[in-house]
Amino acid sequence: MEEEKFPDDFRTYKERNWLQFTQRPFFHVYVMLAVSLLLSTIFVIVAVSKVFPCGPNAREWEYSKGKCYYFSLQKTSWMDAKVQCEEKHSRLAIVESMGEQNFLQTRTRHERYWIGLSDRDVEGHWTWLDGRDSDSGFTYWARGEPNNDDRGEDCAHLWGDGKWNDVYCTYPCYYICEKPVLGTSPEHQGRN
Numbered sequence: 001m002e003e004e005k006f007p008d009d010f011r012t013y014k015e016r017n018w019l020q021f022t023q024r025p026f027f028h029v030y031v032m033l034a035v036s037l038l039l040s041t042i043f044v045i046v047a048v049s050k051v052f053p054c055g056p057n058a059r060e061w062e063y064s065k066g067k068c069y070y071f072s073l074q075k076t077s078w079m080d081a082k083v084q085c086e087e088k089h090s091r092l093a094i095v096e097s098m099g100e101q102n103f104l105q106t107r108t109r110h111e112r113y114w115i116g117l118s119d120r121d122v123e124g125h126w127t128w129l130d131g132r133d134s135d136s137g138f139t140y141w142a143r144g145e146p147n148n149d150d151r152g153e154d155c156a157h158l159w160g161d162g163k164w165n166d167v168y169c170t171y172p173c174y175y176i177c178e179k180p181v182l183g184t185s186p187e188h189q190g191r192n
């Protein structure tokens with residue numbers, strides 16, 4: 001019969017021990033310290049994401065309206081630009097609105113910058129790197145472009161005045177990468 005009593009005795013022993021533990025002089029201090037530490041950590045993460053939306057160690061990225069942009073310092077082909085953006089966990093920029101276009105063209109004045117738009121798969125069918133059809137969204141082609149000139153022009157770039165032109169994809173241009181701000185889910189990238 002003693003054996004049947006054992007579980008209850010054991011439980012009572014555990015409860016007593018726990019009670020004694022919680023009544024130690026510094027128990028509540030420890031709990032408050034742990035909660036403070038947790039809250040401080042959350043506060044720092046939120047503050048960093050507000051002050052450095054593109055990451056505290058990413059000074060080469062520029063923030064504008066929910067996206068982070070990288071403007072290259074070197075010229076290269078469209079394919080290499082695409083790969084270099086992917087290596088930075090980003091993609092060649094997709095221009096979705098006049099507001100975004102305005103921001104980009106103030107940063108790229110007088111130079112050619114690749115964007116994530118091409119008709120490499122089907123001539124004349126311009127698609128963005130996320131698979132979207134260019135004709136169904138915002139476009140900003142220069143007058144008479146895209147013209148697929150005699151060398152075959154399948155990749156798009158911002159021209160001197162910011163308007164878009166198609167040129168052959170091995171032409172050396174600067175390029176613009178984009179990525180979502182910290183803490184948001186990256187979309188599917190580099191589909192093309």
Ligand SMILES: [Ca+2]
Pocket residue numbers: 119123124148152153154155166
């Ligand atoms: Ca073409």
Ligand SMILES: [Ca+2]
Pocket residue numbers: 145146147148149153165166167
């Ligand atoms: Ca052209």
